Amino acid sequence: MAITLEVTFFALIGVVILFIISxxxxxxxxxxxxxxxxxxxxxxxxxxxxxxxxxxxxxxxxEAILIIIALLLISFSTAYSSTYLYSSTEMNVSHIxxxxxxxxxxxxxxxxxEEINEDISLISxxxxxxxxxxxxxxxxQENKSYYLLPLLIKCYINKSTVIDIDYMCKLIRxxxxxIIDEKSEVDFNTITIKNQRFELRKVNxxxxxxxxxxxxxxxxxxxxxxxxxxxLVSSTNVIIFPDNxxxxxxxxxxxxxxxxxxxxxxxxxxxYMEHINELLKYFEIVAIRxxxxxxxxxxxxxPSSKTIIGIGISLFFxxxxxxxxxxxxxxxxxxxxxxxxxxxxxxxMLSSSLAMVMIITxxxxxxxxxxxxxxxxxxxxxxxxxxxxxxLSTIVIMVRASMGLKTKGAKISVKSSISISVPxxxxxxxxxxxxxxxxSADDFFLLTELETIEATPSNIEIRVELMYKKSLSSxxxxxxxxxxxxxxxxxxxxxxxxxxxxxxxxENVKLASMALSKVQGIVIKCITKSQ
Amino acid sequence: MHYxxxxxxxxxxxxxxxxxxxxxYSIALSLYLILYNDIVSKTISIVLSSVAILATSLSDRSxxxxxxxxxxxxxxxxxxxxxxxxxxxNVRIVILLIVYCIFAMNIIISLAFFITSNVAVALIIFQSVxxxxxx
Numbered sequence: 001m002a003i004t005l006e007v008t009f010f011a012l013i014g015v016v017i018l019f020i021i022s023x024x025x026x027x028x029x030x031x032x033x034x035x036x037x038x039x040x041x042x043x044x045x046x047x048x049x050x051x052x053x054x055x056x057x058x059x060x061x062x063e064a065i066l067i068i069i070a071l072l073l074i075s076f077s078t079a080y081s082s083t084y085l086y087s088s089t090e091m092n093v094s095h096i097x098x099x100x101x102x103x104x105x106x107x108x109x110x111x112x113x114e115e116i117n118e119d120i121s122l123i124s125x126x127x128x129x130x131x132x133x134x135x136x137x138x139x140x141q142e143n144k145s146y147y148l149l150p151l152l153i154k155c156y157i158n159k160s161t162v163i164d165i166d167y168m169c170k171l172i173r174x175x176x177x178x179i180i181d182e183k184s185e186v187d188f189n190t191i192t193i194k195n196q197r198f199e200l201r202k203v204n205x206x207x208x209x210x211x212x213x214x215x216x217x218x219x220x221x222x223x224x225x226x227x228x229x230x231x232l233v234s235s236t237n238v239i240i241f242p243d244n245x246x247x248x249x250x251x252x253x254x255x256x257x258x259x260x261x262x263x264x265x266x267x268x269x270x271x272y273m274e275h276i277n278e279l280l281k282y283f284e285i286v287a288i289r290x291x292x293x294x295x296x297x298x299x300x301x302x303p304s305s306k307t308i309i310g311i312g313i314s315l316f317f318x319x320x321x322x323x324x325x326x327x328x329x330x331x332x333x334x335x336x337x338x339x340x341x342x343x344x345x346x347x348x349m350l351s352s353s354l355a356m357v358m359i360i361t362x363x364x365x366x367x368x369x370x371x372x373x374x375x376x377x378x379x380x381x382x383x384x385x386x387x388x389x390x391x392l393s394t395i396v397i398m399v400r401a402s403m404g405l406k407t408k409g410a411k412i413s414v415k416s417s418i419s420i421s422v423p424x425x426x427x428x429x430x431x432x433x434x435x436x437x438x439x440s441a442d443d444f445f446l447l448t449e450l451e452t453i454e455a456t457p458s459n460i461e462i463r464v465e466l467m468y469k470k471s472l473s474s475x476x477x478x479x480x481x482x483x484x485x486x487x488x489x490x491x492x493x494x495x496x497x498x499x500x501x502x503x504x505x506x507e508n509v510k511l512a513s514m515a516l517s518k519v520q521g522i523v524i525k526c527i528t529k530s531q
Numbered sequence: 532m533h534y535x536x537x538x539x540x541x542x543x544x545x546x547x548x549x550x551x552x553x554x555x556y557s558i559a560l561s562l563y564l565i566l567y568n569d570i571v572s573k574t575i576s577i578v579l580s581s582v583a584i585l586a587t588s589l590s591d592r593s594x595x596x597x598x599x600x601x602x603x604x605x606x607x608x609x610x611x612x613x614x615x616x617x618x619x620x621n622v623r624i625v626i627l628l629i630v631y632c633i634f635a636m637n638i639i640i641s642l643a644f645f646i647t648s649n650v651a652v653a654l655i656i657f658q659s660v661x662x663x664x665x666x
Contacts, residue, residue, distance in 0.1 A: 062585075062589060063589055066582055066585055066586050066589065067586075069582055070579065070582050070583075070586070073575055073578055073579050073582070074579070076575065077567075077572060077575040077576070077579070080571055080572060080575070081566070081567050081572060306566055306567075309562070309566060310563075310566060310567070313559050313562055313563050313566070316555075316559045317556070317559055317563075317579065320552055320555050320556050320559065320583070320586075321582070321583065321586050323552065323590075324548075324549065324552040324583075324586040324587055324589065324590040325586050325589055325590065327548075327589075327590050327592075328589045328590065328592055331592075
């Protein structure tokens with residue numbers, strides 16, 4: 001399995017490298033072709049363009065690279081910390097007889113104990129293998145049906161502490177012997193399962209029926225737990241067979257629930273501690289007993305206190321990293337946003353685009369973790385940690401960046417008035433034509449009103465009313481006052497923004513500066529023309 | 532070089548924001564090292580700590596640029612500025628080194644951290660002093 005996964009992984013890498021090389025070759029060869037096919041112009045929404053712009057600026061920054069490295073490391077460390085080493089639990093088992101030093105439990109049929117033995121070379125001191133089958137064996141006798149649950153036992157042991165198990169081992173060692181409780185009403189001498197014939201012997205099983213090996217787990221089948229107490233199968237409803245693969249397949253035709261229990265008697269438990277990783281490949285539970293305490297290891301995630309504290313620390317780590325890095329990132333975003341706000345992009349649009357970029361960036365780096373989780377290389381907890389840390393980082397960066405955007409906006413002190421002093425007079429008619437021509441194809445403003453008053457030959461007043469196209473009710477009034485003194489004309493241009501919408505100071509200033517720059521340009525154009 | 536220059540740079544390192552982040556990080560790191568006392572976790576923590584040193588350099592970016600520019604204007608040699616910057620970052624590294632010495636209780640781990648973080652610092656110094664690239 002592991003080999004095939006590795007082969008797939010390397011094959012994938014190979015495909016990616018080939019793809020990159022072919023793309024580069026195509027790009028190179030494209031230039032050699034005489035006729036390049038012209039690209040059809042595609043209309044892209046401005047938001048997509050903004051997102052693209054911010055994304056490429058962020059992804060290349062050292063801050064983004066650092067935070068991504070930190071998040072990946074944090075998630076991998078959490079994944080490692082939540083492995084079996086840290087998902088172990090300690091139990092007090094003073095009430096449980098000392099039947100074993102090491103207990104292995106699997107929820108499937110473990111046949112290859114010899115293989116495991118060779119693989120791990122640990123289970124050499126002798127052990128008892130018990131297979132609980134939850135597929136009932138129906139025996140009919142004198143119009144009566146008996147429902148018996150099979151228990152397969154195999155002993156590789158010289159001495160057991162539970163005498164009854166030892167006795168059963170001796171009985172079963174002879175091969176074709178099946179054991180039932182002496183109180184059982186089944187009265188056969190032999191029992192045949194498919195082609196295998198077993199001699200039936202009656203033994204007192206009540207002593208070992210209730211032997212608890214771990215809290216809630218017994219030597220005999222337990223069918224469930226009601227009100228905190230387990231429901232155990234009566235010893236009269238159990239039939240014991242010697243374990244072999246053929247018998248198991250016959251008894252469990254079409255599949256059934258199985259539990260394999262290995263009771264190992266070996267005082268040198270440290271050897272098992274060292275090889276827990278290998279043991280957990282075959283078994284769901286590995287329990288190691290030290291006097292009255294049992295440490296239970298499991299490959300499944302048990303939310304132990306260590307794991308939870310570990311996730312907490314990881315989140316704290318990511319918070320520190322995000323705070324320390326967000327300042328630089330916010331600065332970078334502000335640089336881009338200053339340029340974008342001049343072309344009419346609002347603060348809300350920028351912050352939502354930034355959020356989108358952050359989500360996309362974190363999602364891109366989420367895929368390698370997802371792939372590793374799917375390949376069973378790291379535990380699924382890394383996904384949770386990564387997502388939580390990414391959300392936290394996004395929030396921190398967003399808060400810092402939007403704070404920066406707001407303060408930057410308030411700080412901008414763009415003049416909403418300007419004065420021009422020239423020796424020539426502004427031709428009003430020319431100005432009117434130029435103004436109408438200029439605003440007829442403007443993206444942002446619509447010319448709604450134009451008033452001119454020529455009070456005296458040395459005084460001129462022009463009022464221009466513009467409507468901002470991107471909002472519902474924002475009107476910009478531009479007033480131009482011209483005055484001649486000592487042969488010099490001085491023109492004062494004042495801008496005022498009126499809006500029914502709740503616009504921020506930042507947006508108002510930007511709008512005013514946009515209108516002012518436009519009108520100023522027209523005024524200068526007209527003045528230079530008449531010169 | 533006057534002795535006050537390195538002393539002041541150490542003082543400056545304390546007053547920058549990055550130092551606060553390193554203090555917070557050291558608390559989290561000590562908890563992490565108490566909980567996970569195995570070689571893989573410690574290795575990850577070493578890399579993470581080096582990244583933290585780099586991250587603090589980014590949070591103090593404007594301060595460092597100002598710092599380097601000021602010393603350039605004063606007429607200090609590049610080597611001296613590099614040494615001062617090394618001191619600036621090693622004040623932070625020492626804090627984390629103490630955490631490693633107390634909680635990791637392994638001289639090799641502490642040494643590995645010192646070397647890795649100093650490689651990161653060398654990268655910052657190279658970029659900001661010798662290549663004169665904005666961090």
